[in-house]
Amino acid sequence: MAVPSLATPLRRRTLDRLEREAFDCVVIGGGITGAGVAREAAMRGLAVALVEARDFASGTSSRSSKLIHGGLRYLAMGDVALVRDTALERKRVFALAPHLAERRWMLVPARSYAGLLKFRAGLATYEALGAVEEADRHRNWNAEDLAREEPLLRRDRFPYACAYREYVTDDARLVLANLRDAVLRGAVAINHAAAVEILVQDGSAAGVAIECRASGRRVRVRARSVVNAAGPWVEAVSRLEDPGAPPRLHLSKGVHVGIAAARLPLRHVAILGAADKRSIFAIPRGGVVYLGTTDTSYGRGADEEPPVTRADVEYLLEPVPRYFAGAPPTPEDCVTAWAGLRPLLAEPGKSAVELSRRDEITRGPAGVVTIAGGKLTGYRKMGADVVAQVAEALGEPLAPARDEDAPLPGGDFDGDLDALARRCAREAGVDARTAARLVRLYGTESLDVAARGAQPLVAGGAVVAGEVDWAIDVEGALDACDVVYRRTRAALYDPDVRAALPSAVASRMAPRVGWDDARAAREAARVAAQLEADLSFREEAP
Known part of the structure; x- marks a missing residue:
């Protein structure tokens, strides 16, 4: 334990x-x-x-794109040292916490073979800087490959793609x-x-x-x-x-929105070109595919909850029909959204993007x-x-680091998440969907979490009751928002339980933290109000 x-x-x-x-x-x-x-x-x-x-x-x-990546685009900005350091760090984070650095293929669609070759040239430098192993080096896919690997992609527009390894985390x-x-x-x-x-x-x-x-x-x-x-x-x-x-500081607002995975059944992480020539990510995770991020200067100061505007959402949704088959998504299709502020170092005359x-x-x-x-x-x-x-x-020398390569809590396994999920399903008695979700949040500790209560917190959902107890007893959760947003992450990835989850979490927490019925009701109402506010897209920021 x-x-x-x-x-x-x-x-x-x-x-x-x-x-x-x-x-x-x-x-x-x-x-x-x-x-x-x-x-x-x-x-x-x-x-x-x-x-x-x-x-x-x-x-x-808790509001990033949730990627452990070297930032390939920073090569074009001449920031080779930054790219080298962060590209190498991906492997270190994977070694420390493989459940929080899941290797995924990142897809870069190309309109022509010449465009594919151009991207590959920069990617070769990127992989060399990051000491990428042979098995994880990029792959080139033609239309036939794409029909198998990413059938949602519009091959009439993008008959080629390059797939390279990056790591998806939970920040x-x-x-x-x-x-x-x-x-x-x-x-x-x-x-x-x-x-x-x-x-x-x-x-x-x-x-x-x-x-x-x-x-x-x-x-x-x-x-x-x-x-x-x-x-x-x-x-x-x-x-x-x-x-x-x-x-x-120069604060930059980064917005992400999530669409139900059934509405946009993407298999891999993909890079999409926005209308202003920036790149945004489309990332499948749990019950959603989330899109992000924006990168706009934010002059209102360090707000706790930067507003998500309708213009932000429309910007992120605009490329989707250009890349993927199906009806174009609208802001009303969004089932989750979040915005965060990047604390960038200010440079006179430069925008957030630069x-x-x-x-x-x-x-x-x-x-x-x-x-x-x-x-x-x-x-x-x-x-x-x-x-x-x-x-x-x-004025003192530092002692040598003790056990710096020891895994972080939950990270003591070989990185095979599918095998760990099968073990979790077998030993904890949960279904495959729940097990896959648990191991990507808790790693090997998923069994300890499930031991505190493997039953669904909400009927039909993949969040289990033991997660609330674990959040309180192990991870310092003080209120229901802490649990819903930053422990279980259900506010971001599990739209099917959003309506019932606030009351279920508050009721489970109440006897463990000494809340009376009135306090539990206030906590549930506060979470419900925040979940509603997340999707109340303003016409423009005030």
Whole structure:
């Protein structure tokens, strides 16, 4: 059985520990960057704490395209170093968590053989940079191959395609896996506890003050160094250290929409050309095929819920009938949607589309180490770079990393998800659809999850009751939105249970977290309202 690492019932003890102990480093921000920093620091023997104002991964790190990829398009921007680093990192993430880095063929349709050859030239460089093994090198498909491999593709327009390997992840669950690994190595982490003050002693950052959303308790967390890894909220945290801190970010809004898989029965990940010549992805996952992403400058600040407009949706749906057979989808066909903000490094005169996804580490006047920018795929290297800066600030050499190649929770298997799913179905007594879903979220821990309750939470659905218990006892879920959006991921991939799920989750949570009937009803209503808001596409952003 897995050792509980972020248990909600132990929340008071976690606050006590944060108040009582002194740390080498406190990290502000519980997205993928902060999680990577915390794990690296713990591996290096540092006493580390992590605090998150909302839920873990509630910002950008649960709202991405959910790909572990090198970013082939950045080659055209001349960012060879970024592409090389992230292309190589794909294999590292797969080794650590194969359930959260599923190898998939990514299809690039071509109108002509000459177009196919042109793409292959760039792809050869990409595969060389990423040290792609022979078995995973790209394949070229003609019309006959496509009729078999991707029959939905319009072969009258695209008689050729190149298929190359990329990795599909679940971004929020990758964050949770890294945080749990950090905690198992000695870190302390808490969500729904906002940093409200940078503590300063003799001119240097000496910790943070946090406020717990659940209890209202204020705690002073003492630490010899502070890391700002707050993603889109980096500037707000920087102003806690220096009220006059200049702006550094260019926020870009990325929107995704999901169409029921039965409506768009795509087999592989595909790259589509949008009307403005950008590329967007079409990615099959669970009960949906999701399309994304947009890349538009966002000047309203770091909103928790950036609006999805009807124009965003129409932009993403426009290429579908040009590439795939069938009736053109409309905004009313969308069954899920999400929007996130990318914290890009600002460059004068450049639009969001033109900006690099590189990261940058700086130190503030009180010594706070701030990391901004970066890509999901490069989170591990960013964590190592930040911890190196922390060690330099502390004036101490870093200890060698302990067991850095040990798998993340749930990742201790050979990467054969289909075999793991068959085992899960056999031993947990669930159907094939449920087993396939569980292993892609929990890996080998899917059996532990199912042991807490293998019955469907909603009749006919693939979400099982034990997932709610696991979310509370192991993964720090504090409210029903945490469970629906960032633990089970049902809000994104399981449209068939959206209507009944809020009440089912709240009812299952209530006795475990001490809610009365009125509180459970409020939680269910809050989730239902958010699910409805997700699909209430505005005509335009206010």
